[in-house]
Amino acid sequence: MLSYQHLYHAGNAADVHKHAALALALDYLTRKPKPLTYLETHAGRGLYDLDAPEAVKTGEAAQGIARLRGGFPKDHPYLKALNAQPDRLYPGSPAIARALLRPEDKLHLAELHPQEYDALRSNLRDPRVTSYKQDGLALAQSLCPPTPRRGLMLVDPSYEIKADYAALPKWLAAITRKWNVGVVMIWYPILTSGAQAPMLRALQGDHTDALTHEVRFPPARDGHRMIGSGLFIVNPPYGLGPDLKRLSALFRAL
Ligand code: SAM
Numbered sequence: 001m002l003s004y005q006h007l008y009h010a011g012n013a014a015d016v017h018k019h020a021a022l023a024l025a026l027d028y029l030t031r032k033p034k035p036l037t038y039l040e041t042h043a044g045r046g047l048y049d050l051d052a053p054e055a056v057k058t059g060e061a062a063q064g065i066a067r068l069r070g071g072f073p074k075d076h077p078y079l080k081a082l083n084a085q086p087d088r089l090y091p092g093s094p095a096i097a098r099a100l101l102r103p104e105d106k107l108h109l110a111e112l113h114p115q116e117y118d119a120l121r122s123n124l125r126d127p128r129v130t131s132y133k134q135d136g137l138a139l140a141q142s143l144c145p146p147t148p149r150r151g152l153m154l155v156d157p158s159y160e161i162k163a164d165y166a167a168l169p170k171w172l173a174a175i176t177r178k179w180n181v182g183v184v185m186i187w188y189p190i191l192t193s194g195a196q197a198p199m200l201r202a203l204q205g206d207h208t209d210a211l212t213h214e215v216r217f218p219p220a221r222d223g224h225r226m227i228g229s230g231l232f233i234v235n236p237p238y239g240l241g242p243d244l245k246r247l248s249a250l251f252r253a254l
Pocket of ligand 1: 002004005006015018041042043044045046091092093094110111112113116134135136137156157158
């Protein structure tokens, strides 16, 4: 049974890191006048009401987007996606992609939790979007290589099932064999326990040209085990590395 609900965490510092990097990568990819595919293995509900009791209870958005938003340059693509919503509504990754993609692009979104899936369907009504209530990692294997072949896949598990860490390197090796041109972004938490480290070492060993980008931030509350956010990016668009370095500076101010 899935118990993770992203509404408790939407707009936290890890979301800001992941979503700002996603927006930058999509901005690069959409500069070429060729259609692309956006795939998401763990989509969530797409839009999050930061006034909802769940979000207010943890206060994570107050420590994340509320503190970091002012540090982004006015022309940053992440701000474009944020500004497409009222301030109260935080756009999850599918809504960020929807805001930045073009009419000719396609989105494929997997979400397994029935309630989150229903919310995703109603929040992301768009002819470019196909949503799937199924396991995202299996779906990705069946869709790759996608049509159009150019594109980006975001992999954003909740790591509720600890086996996710062990499964991802093998899963990614199979994806990149079938889809060697795709940009694949895997998000992972940086935990006090270091539970993410063996997975990262395995990914880095298999994909020596990939980009790893990490930011650190104070734990959301005393005893909270997440102290940073990481992205492992296969086939990063040219220029993304320096942009991510600028993003690091924003987090250092936290
Ligand atoms: N990517 C979203 C964003 O940034 O806005 C947040 C996603 S949240 C971290 C992870 C989501 O994955 C949850 O909504 C959870 O219900 C869903 N999920 C868990 N296991 C899944 C699976 N095997 N396949 C697809 N979705 C799954």
